[in-house]
Amino acid sequence: MVGSWDKKIKFALLSIVSNATLIIFKVIAGILSGSVSIISEAIHSGMDLVASLIAFFSVRQSAKPADRQHPYGHGKIEHLSGIAEGLLIFIAAAMILMEATKKIYEPIQLEHANLAIAVMLGASLVNLLVSRKLYKVAREEDSMALEADALHLKTDVYTSLGVAVGLVLIKLTGLLILV
Template sequence: MNSSKIAFLSVMSNSLLVVLKIVVGVFTGSVAVISEGIHSSLDLAASLIAFVSVRISKKPADKIHRYGHGKVENISGTIETLLIFVAGIWIIYECIHKLMNPEPIKLPFLGILVMLFGAVINFIVSKIVHKTAKETKSMAMKSNALHLLTDVYTSLGVAISLFLVNLTGWYVLDPIIGIVLAIYIIVEAYKLMKESFPPLLDASLSEDEERVILHIINSHKQGFIEYHNFRTRRSGPSEWIDFHLVVPSYYNIHKAHDLCDRIEQDILRKFPDSEVLIHPEPESERKETSHVEDYT
């Protein structure tokens, strides 16, 4: 099943849960259940964004977008993260209002049943989405998987709160647990923002990823003198890697090109979705360069 179909599966499951949670929340009078309905509606919006962005990011490069459309996924991930922030703040606001004006909850077991059902559905779908995100290195899908997984935890939390309210009659437990869950949502959103936003500013790949790339380059050091201007960045599911490679002045164009090809192929084995650009320079030209950045 491809990523577009997985994203659509998330849209359908969230649509069902939004309707169930909001209807049951209004009927029972539980602010925690209504908050979960709002949370799921943001999950639905996130799933729609992921569905659209995954389809757009797969488009090949064109005359306007020479580097492809991969960053659409990073934009999507950032928007989804902002939606999680909004959800967390809104839930806290509603819970504080309910904390100051506690009200009895009607048929709490109906709310518990819906929460448990939603938790099971979202757990299954989140695992499927997360697996696809890892396979495709899709930031939009990864963000969507986090949305779904946080919904699992919050749904379970609401189910527990409704059970305790029914057991003790302490109606303030409903908004208190809602606030705790909202804080958890905001913290998770912050973590995701740190991953989805930097690529929009062309931040480098992680230190571990760059270390792997540099090790591959150095494994061919018998064929070149040095390299410099090493740069990396991420665009959606793809890595972009470029650097200048200084080769002996007696190399002809074919030998230099063959060396670059071998290095590129080794990098592609580790990073199959990457775009690698190697600029070969003769030793004599390198000696005239005033600014040196040596990564060897």
């Protein structure tokens, strides 16, 4: 059990580090480019960081041995973390909607498009690699918390790619739309 716990903790920490790093890059790219899509992705990554922290703490808690109050152990907490991560997706969606609504009334010109595109493509690649590794470990260790985190990050692969494609189209066409 100790080896399993160590492995789960290691990959839960990988998710935390990757999300924190991506937030920094997305915020910088979003501010420099003026892209609401990238700022929205940074908000989404913030929710992913919270989800990764929930997964980390649930994995740590689930490793505790059985006691009087929990005669079958603490493993079920990982299932609860999966539910919490699902709720975070809805919160992120609401925050993104609010940010996008503001930009409808105050559109700005896209700047530093190459940087913005590179950050979004890089974020997509990082999330792909981390989600695959988390999913593999989740299956090996039967960890609902890591599986939920992996699935959460997998959605970011597609959203980051979508933002990158949108930015490429804006750069190629020169059309100013809500980015």
